[in-house]
């Protein structure tokens with residue numbers, strides 16, 4: 146079995162016509178309650194929503210009571226206890242079958258605790274066949290009804306992961322199989338796995354039954370037929386259509402793959418009462434499911450690089466979770482009170498999985514698409530050279546007559562020359578691939594930095610937010626209640642912590658990869674240089690060996706082809722680099738936007754500190770605040786309001802509560818000016834003044850700006866204080882700005898009060914913990930513009 150990142154196949158662009166971002170679809174299925182499972186605590190509200198009743202728990206648990214006694218979860222689709230196998234198949238997988246026939250990859254996987262009904266949904270019974278059987282039936286029916294059934298080829302493989310070992314279910318005697326990954330981690334192969342070609346539904350059903358019989362199933366206290374392994378069924382549909390194109394016949398190949406996965410269920414030792422071997426199996430199952438949960442958490446948090454390496458399951462599911470794959474997760478839950486905690490966990494994972502999308506992989510797709518284009522160019526050029534060579538060989542007999550010895554030497558020379566050209570092409574192609582990969586890694590490292598910076602500040606807020614309430618909660622929480630529900634903020638904080646840790650791990654992995662690729666690049670470049678020298682040497686020998694004009698002309702043509710190839714390659718790689726540069730700039734814009742948000746936050750908090758300490762400000766600082774407000778306000782209107790009405794400046798203010806409110810009237814947009822801070826505060830002020838007077842003559846007329854008392858701004862790169870350039874490249878190098886040390890670290894962030902550009906793809910704002918801040922800001926405006934005598938402000942940095 147081979148999972149490959151999609152390439153443009155035979156001139157077909159990959160899924161560019163599809164929406165750029167595809168969300169993972171999550172379905173939930175509630176299985177019928179059993180007599181020994183206690184009362185029903187899980188209910189369907191409608192075909193999307195389910196409700197889980199909370200445990201009755203401790204009456205003194207004030208927080209829990211406040212939260213209410215039930216929790217609602219909304220998914221793409223929900224199936225109740227009465228739902229039929231056909232309904233579940235239609236609602237989750239039938240669409241995927243269509244996609245696979247069109248050449249897409251798709252995955253459906255069943256998730257849930259032991260005994261929750263996963264195998265029932267995926268495999269089913271002869272009377273109630275599950276998704277696997279129905280999908281295969283459907284697929285063959287579509288193929289039969291197609292105009293060109295003979296052009297389809299269907300193959301299947303079926304494996305299980307048992308105790309972290311892979312077994313071929315279609316050939317169980319083959320022992321444990323190895324998982325192999327290409328060095329770039331793009332394609333994963335199970336070495337030696339049988340991939341059987343099938344012609345009919347009957348044949349495939351026989352294979353499926355054979356595989357299911359070979360699967361490891363054992364009775365446990367939780368499920369009489371508990372699957373002790375994860376089972377992965379893969380069906381590949383290949384459709385090859387001959388195309389008439391120019392002089393050559395070409396074939397267009399469409400290939401889609403459908404994975405259908407029945408995961409083993411997570412289990413609690415207390416419920417399964419497992420001992421010995423069963424307990425060990427359970428530990429393996431839980432470990433791999435934990436790895437899957439971590440991947441889901443990281444992906445739903447937007448991480449680009451996710452640690453799939455913790456288990457074979459996640460390595461095999463990598464494409465399904467983040468690659469070019471349309472994926473459906475069917476979360477399984479039992480409605481009885483006995484399974485409340487397992488159901489809650491499953492519902493939570495399902496909830497998180499809804500945030501997973503495929504957008505991130507799209508970048509890798511772009512790169513591989515370009516590389517495949519270059520490959521096509523190179524192979525065409527190779528063909529051209531090969532044709533030329535054949536022609537030269539055809540011409541040879543005539544020149545052989547002229548002088549056999551010299552001709553032999555010339556032939557050898559030509560062959561060497563062609564071999565050197567070939568080698569050069571190979572090395573160039575390699576270089577280009579390495580460049581592409583290095584650029585992608587660079588972009589991803591930058592992205593990880595951004596995520597880390599954002600999470601750090603969010604984590605800090607959550608921590609502050611939850612510190613007081615959690616303290617109370619910890620006090621009121623009975624100590625004998627280890628796995629009860631956690632406070633929402635705590636669990637958010639924890640998941641951010643683990644995401645952060647994940648991001649750091651990924652970052653160090655990326656850095657190692659960058660080093661590795663840089664070394665490979667240097668080596669390739671060295672080889673290329675040697676190859677070039679060799680070619681020049683050979684070319685220099687040519688004139689003395691050539692006697693006839695024909696030979697000369699042919700060799701000249703050969704060299705010309707080579708030159709053209711080099712030029713083409715140079716152009717293509719330039720394009721590749723430009724595209725990556727555009728992506729990099731997008732990242733810089735995102736970073737600026739993030740920094741700007743943090744600056745707003747810092748300024749607001751500083752103001753709060755000053756207001757709370759009843760500190761009145763010197764007039765020049767008041768003026769600076771006014772300027773800042775105008776700036777922000779102008780930017781808001783400039784950005785968001787095509788119906789901006791200067792006569793009614795407050796009309797749109799409610800759109801963004803995080804902005805400082807306007808003071809009196811709206812000045813013209815100032816957003817795009819470039820602003821530099823000088824060491825001399827007066828120069829700063831003059832600069833701002835002149836800027837204002839240039840752009841807003843009405844608002845600046847008559848205003849008197851005093852010397853600026855702004856505290857010196859630290860240059861994070863170690864430059865002179867108060868002198869910050871607005872160079873985007875420098876901004877990228879700046880360490881991420883966190884609020885963890887606020888207010889002491891504030892000046893560090895002041896760097897970004899310079900030129901800021903807005904990106905349409907803004908980062909989500911950190912959650913605002915200061916409700917009513919807008920009101921305080923208004924009050925603060927009054928403070929600032931009051932006529933009270935100025936008291937010196939105490940700045941602590």
Ligand SMILES: Nc1ncnc2c1ncn2[C@@H]1O[C@H](COP(=O)(O)OP(=O)(O)OP(=O)(O)O)[C@@H](O)[C@H]1O
Nearest residue numbers: 176177259260261262263264265368371372409410
């Ligand atoms: N929707 C359903 N309708 C009827 N019976 C069901 C349904 N779902 C599950 N069952 C029954 O519940 C029992 C447990 O289901 P199943 O074996 O599918 O669980 P599982 O999640 O695969 O468990 P494990 O992870 O231990 O393999 C089986 O007897 C199955 O037939």
